[in-house]
Amino acid sequence: MKADLLIAGGGLGGCAAAMAACSKGIKVIMTEETDWIGGQVTSQGVPPDEHRWIEKFGCTKRYRDYREKVRATYLNTMQIKENGEFLNPGNGLVSNICHDPRVTLHVLNDMLLSYELTGQLVILRHTKVYSVQKEGSRVHKITLTNEETGVKEEIEAPFYIDATEAGDLLPLAGMAYVTGAEAKSETGEPHALETADPSDIQAFTYVLGMEYRAGEDHTIPEPDMYSFWRTFHPDIWPDKLLSFHAPHPVTKEKRTYTLFKGGEGFPLWEYRRIFDRSQFDTPYHAGDVTLMNWPQNDYFLGNIYDVSEEDKKKNLYQGKQLSLSLLYWLQTEAPRPDGGKGYPGLMLRKDLFETEDGLAKAAYIRESRRIKAEYTIVEQDVSPDFNEGKTGKRYEDRVGVGSYSIDLHPSMAGKTYLDIKALPFYIPLGALIPKDADNLLAGCKNIGSTHITNGCYRLHPVEWNIGEACGALVAYCLKHQTKPKEVREDRRLLKHFQQVLQEDGFELEWRF
Structure with missing residues (x-):
């Protein structure tokens, strides 16, 4: 060709x-x-x-x-x-135009x-x-x-x-x-490292989509690596990774999150919400939909390029397991403002990315x-x-x-x-x-x-x-x-x- x-x-x-x-x-x-x-x-x-x-x-x-x-x-x-x-x-x-990824797919195909x-x-x-x-x-x-x-x-x-x-x-x-x-000697940048580090590469993330349907139970099977991720506490984190605490991006101080607006902390649900049902009249009683791309599912234990094929597969798998484990934790163990635990009404929207596991088709690099x-x-x-x-x-x-x-x-x-x-x-x-x-x-x-x-x-x-x-x-x-x-x-x-x-x-x- x-x-x-x-x-x-x-x-x-x-x-x-x-x-x-x-x-x-x-x-x-x-x-x-x-x-x-x-x-x-x-x-x-x-x-x-x-x-x-x-x-x-x-x-x-x-x-x-x-x-x-x-x-x-x-x-x-x-x-x-x-x-x-x-x-x-x-x-x-996060944006003035938070929307379903399938809409952009439609638009780009149309433009081309x-x-x-x-x-x-x-x-x-x-x-x-x-x-x-x-x-x-x-x-x-x-x-x-x-x-x-x-x-x-x-x-x-x-x-x-x-x-x-x-x-x-x-x-x-x-x-x-x-x-x-x-x-720093190479670029003169005030925030550069004193010594170059080719491995100092930002985390990648496997995004998934969730719809909230209160009063229903959509709990997924326990992910294979859940026991690992639920206890994982990185040195750079103020709490376990699967928690409602993370470093503040600017101050590095402990920052509190909540799932929904009204709790104490930054509302994760609204951060990358792509469907706000209150704006639409629909014949079907759909719930709000959001995308999970949060501090808690950033994967930083290994890279997926310039590594062996074995390490690439391992890190892609573990990155997927992290996102699924975070969803499972939210469904079963996340503390609620009313004193209870878990939000079983969180439904994994597998149709969103047309994938069997419900995760995005590719890791966000x-x-x-x-x-x-x-x-x-x-x-x-x-x-x-x-x-x-x-x-x-x-x-x-x-x-x-x-x-x-x-x-x-x-x-x-x-x-x-x-x-x-x-x-x-x-x-x-x-x-x-x-x-x-x-x-x-x-x-x-x-x-x-x-x-x-x-x-x-x-x-x-x-x-x-x-x-x-x-x-x-x-x-x-x-x-x-x-x-x-x-x-x-x-x-x-x-x-x-x-x-x-x-x-x-x-x-x-x-x-x-």
Whole structure:
């Protein structure tokens, strides 16, 4: 098979890259390891984490179109009790648009459908990269394997985008990359470690969905590892992991949680609630639905990339067991405000992800392998301690904007949270371009960030912007017979490319 562009990975970055490239007439092949495109917001079950200006500005036009289509799906298919202009389907605390992952799956498939119908876009599901043939600074060929059939297929393309969740093309291509935490001597970052630690990688999480049906009993069978997880007390935790106590992300002090609003502590149920039944008129008496992506089910006992296949399988299994054990603990042992124990009315919604165990199709990976980039984003670029004014460093080669605090979860190396302020920031083109490849771009969380700045560049609107910029750059390079590095280094080309981006709905300035 041949194409103008191969995108490895069908997450938000990959989908956005495909939209941008296809809109310019580029023929694209995109792979996806599961049967769902959408990555962290669909197969991994994490509703969009966004900034406070998102309804007005601070993202690309296509990302805004995506958000509007999510709301329109509810408005067109459900009976909404009130004005749905700014509908938040779940009234979740984490986002203005907490919604069912199946809705985003529908929206993304719809946004890409016209390109699939003409054969311009081919999406290869259940497919991952098996090998990469790279000579010098160019990737020449990629071999794909279908995980269901075992059939292998070679793809040749002028350009490639690694939009996999963990930067999987980088080791296969023999490229230089970074994992974990850099040393302070290397980055100069105030919060960097004194000595680099490649194993200091943030926890991954297996998300599951729950509906609450009071007065009913939906207790699951006791998970195989429940006896282990119910007594597990990490050194970095103020209590057992399966409890209503965890470190406060900012102060590190003991923080109390509760399941439902009205108890003493932060209400976990409302945090990532994706269906608030009070907003809808339905003929069926459905309960509220939430997604379990909480401090208590972050798995930090081992990684799932750059480890042996045996360790990967073990950690994936134990991560699943942790989430199921937390659900079982909530159903049977969690203390209630009335003095009782357990909430048996919590029902595991297996239909939510179409999986037999009820867990998300894939683990939510916060921190990927990261390219050795033409430019590496450091803490100083986004910190209010190093920048005057309202934004972080205003790169000359900026291709987008984003905003989020530096939010690092507990790590495989036994480090606790790091949650510090970051200014609204810009996305530099140089962070998307590897030093050691001319025709491969980073289109996901694998850009040239550090362990620390990954904490604010890994969120949904930013990943989308990164992928969309990569797709637009490939189209630009093909049209003008140039290379990504040349676009960045030639001021005339760079300004023209940025003009093309702005005409296509990219925001290169903050509007406040």
